[in-house]
Amino acid sequence: xxxxxxxxxxxxxxxxxxxxxxxxxxxxxxxxxxxxxxxxxxxxxxxxxxxxxxxxxxxxxxxxxxxxxxxxxxxxxxxxxxxxxxxxxxxxxxxxxxxxxxxxxxxxxxxxxxxxxxxxxxxxxxxxxxxxxxxxxxxxxxxxxxxxxxxxxxx
Amino acid sequence: xxxxxxxxxxxxxxxxxxxxxxxxxxxxxxxxxxxxxxxxxxxxxxxxxxxxxxxxxxxxxxxxxxxxxxxxxxxxxxxxxxxxxxxxxxxxxxxxxxxxxxxxxxxxxxxxxxxxxxxxxxxxxxxxxxxxxxxxxxxxxxxxxxxxxxxxxxx
DNA sequence: ATGCTATTAAGAATGATTTGCAACTAGGCC
DNA sequence: GGCCTAGTTGCAAATCATTCTTAATAGCAT
Numbered sequence: 098x099x100x101x102x103x104x105x106x107x108x109x110x111x112x113x114x115x116x117x118x119x120x121x122x123x124x125x126x127x128x129x130x131x132x133x134x135x136x137x138x139x140x141x142x143x144x145x146x147x148x149x150x151x152x153x154x155x156x157x158x159x160x161x162x163x164x165x166x167x168x169x170x171x172x173x174x175x176x177x178x179x180x181x182x183x184x185x186x187x188x189x190x191x192x193x194x195x196x197x198x199x200x201x202x203x204x205x206x207x208x209x210x211x212x213x214x215x216x217x218x219x220x221x222x223x224x225x226x227x228x229x230x231x232x233x234x235x236x237x238x239x240x241x242x243x244x245x246x247x248x249x250x251x252x
Numbered sequence: 253x254x255x256x257x258x259x260x261x262x263x264x265x266x267x268x269x270x271x272x273x274x275x276x277x278x279x280x281x282x283x284x285x286x287x288x289x290x291x292x293x294x295x296x297x298x299x300x301x302x303x304x305x306x307x308x309x310x311x312x313x314x315x316x317x318x319x320x321x322x323x324x325x326x327x328x329x330x331x332x333x334x335x336x337x338x339x340x341x342x343x344x345x346x347x348x349x350x351x352x353x354x355x356x357x358x359x360x361x362x363x364x365x366x367x368x369x370x371x372x373x374x375x376x377x378x379x380x381x382x383x384x385x386x387x388x389x390x391x392x393x394x395x396x397x398x399x400x401x402x403x404x405x406x407x
Numbered sequence: 408a409t410g411c412t413a414t415t416a417a418g419a420a421t422g423a424t425t426t427g428c429a430a431c432t433a434g435g436c437c
Numbered sequence: 438g439g440c441c442t443a444g445t446t447g448c449a450a451a452t453c454a455t456t457c458t459t460a461a462t463a464g465c466a467t
Binding site for chain 3: 118120122123152153154155156157160179
């Protein structure tokens, strides 16, 4: 994961520039976030970061996630399972398809959908600030190609 | 609200048919659900139901909401504010536009969006079980028509 | 290195939701 | 109508995710 390392550095640079103090706990969290391509909850982040720096506590994870969210460095999601899940916000917006059987989260992005949403909001007299689209689905008995990997682009 | 009364009766009939015992507490909840066009949380339902039948307790609200959800009689939403909000699932699916300033929830439905979602899921090898689309927006300085009412139909 | 201040760990506090349990009741059966 | 029993209830205690309090610690500008 060479890219992850770079991303961690980028995070650090940006946050420092914004006047955020870099403690070893925060660095551990940034590393963890940079390395994962999934959508961990606070507890998962805590355990992963603990492996990097055992001096970290769960409250610090929560505090830091809040700061990162305020700075726009991460996104907080509230899927239907109750707890908050986090994901780094490295630029590009995308939506989620959640496998109802395995809980697996697949990311995708569709320009058509984005456009349509803006149109609908406009018709209702609104301007979209952000949005959340979650598809909950069941994998179909494969017809041809192999099961798609994590990041997909749809029409 | 004559329709609401009918809806409450329908709920009751269906649930009875499914072998669910009808207690006065459950009837109170069904009445409340049938009468509201908003998205109350457990506590709000509790207070409203309490007005109908003061023997009800909050735990019963939670227990009942779970049963209704399992039976498909209601939908549980997890908007970004943390707690669960409920809404009767009387047939027609719709999505939500949440006013970021007032918290007001506007319902809408777009066939185009529905179709597009199915297509996207299909491309990823999935079949949609359910989905959730939430637009968070800001009201635009009205250009012509009046502010739209609660249930809208978009393109 | 020093000092000021932000940040931390730990645990207590909070808010939403669930659960354990003894008392109660809906609804099938006579 | 009354009986019976499994399902349901209210209440309080338990759990879960998250936030707050506080005394101690550690960035980082100088």
